[in-house]
Amino acid sequence: MNAGSPGGRTGTGSPGGSTGTTPPTPPSPPSPPSPVHPGSLLLRPTPHLSLLLHRRSLAVAVGLLVLLAGVMLASACLGQTVVSPAEVWATLRGTPGPYDLVVGELRVPRIVLGALVGVALGVAGALVQTVTRNPLASPDVIGVGHGAAAATVGALATGLVSAPSALPVVSVGGGLAAAALVYALAWRNGLQPNRFVLTGVGIGVALSAVVQMYLADTELDAAEQLKLWLTGSLNGRGWEQAGPLGAVLVLALPALVWASRAVRPLGLDPETASGLGVRVDRVRLGLTVLGVVLAAAATGAAGPIGFLALTSPQLARRLTRTPHLPLVASGLTGAVVLVAADLVARTLVPPLEIPVGALTALVGGPYLLWLLGRRP
Secondary structure, three states: OOOOOHHHOOOOOOOOOOOOOOOOOOOOOOOOOOOOOOOEEEEEEEOOEEEEEEHHHHHHHHHHHHHHHHHHHHHHHOOOOOOOHHHHHHHHOOOOOOOHHHHHHHHHHHHHHHHHHHHHHHHHHHHHHHHHOOOOOOOOOOOHHHHHHHHHHHHHHHOOOOOHHHHHHHHHHHHHHHHHHHHHHHEOOOEOHHHHHHHHHHHHHHHHHHHHHHHHOOOHHHHHHHHHHHHOOOOOOOHHHHHHHHHHHHHOHHHHHHHHHHHHHHOOOHHHHHHOOOOHHHHHHHHHHHHHHHHHHHHHHHOOOOOHHHHHHHHHHHHHOOOOOOHHHHHHHHHHHHHHHHHHHHHOOOOOOOOHHHHHHHHHHHHHHHHHHHOO
């Protein structure tokens, strides 16, 4: 028998029967879940302002900005006269050179206008599709573009307006009038999205007939110019059109910041959104007015460019993979598509130029048929 320790203890531990092992540390309580989604980024520029950014949307926006810069540079370099990027940069810096006319006065204003029109139409399409919850809806489908075109053609045909800088104002007035009529006819104890789209299609057909009546009563030369404008083109346009449209976009920035937050709850059912405290009808009205103003101003600057407002939001949504239509990505997608389409329209069959609206319609038509085939 082995000799034990004094007091009959058989172990080698400390007095009192301790075994010498450290008691286990109780588990720490789980940390509370972060209120920010793992795919999002929370920024706090000021103590009273916080911005929640979707990481993929931010990456897509940066990528689209880089792509837009590349397409704009290519458009400034290519054409009947090929200019090197160094010469383009020298012209932009104001250094006198042999390409001041081609680059500085012809191509750059046209490129800037194309980017602004693309941004306006892309954002307008995203707003209208959010309101209607229908990927087949866009300002040109629901009659807004037709209203802007009818007002502009009427003002030009009758001689009421001749200054290019006044055309966006006339177009916005015509677009708002058409949208107000569609909104009033589609209202039945609230806005019915499907009724809104169908009513807009009917109003658009009627306004197209009004445009044809104006063209029939106009002199041949003026009618030919109006027909070219109605196809949508950036040819012969520059700072006179880009300035007013840029001012509209700048003035709309506060409303666009509000709209970027308002589009998210509208992706839910109206009952669910109302339960969250969202005034659905008021938000829809605000988004519709904002989309109409942007689309009509773009139409006044470059003519009705079809299908760009229809396709840009859906392409942006597939890039960002967000449940709602991203406004920033939609605008940048529209700018990239329109500037690239205008480059192709200028260089495809030189020395002729294809109206960029005809080119976008050529691509947008099959896309619309594809969307129709996917819907149940």
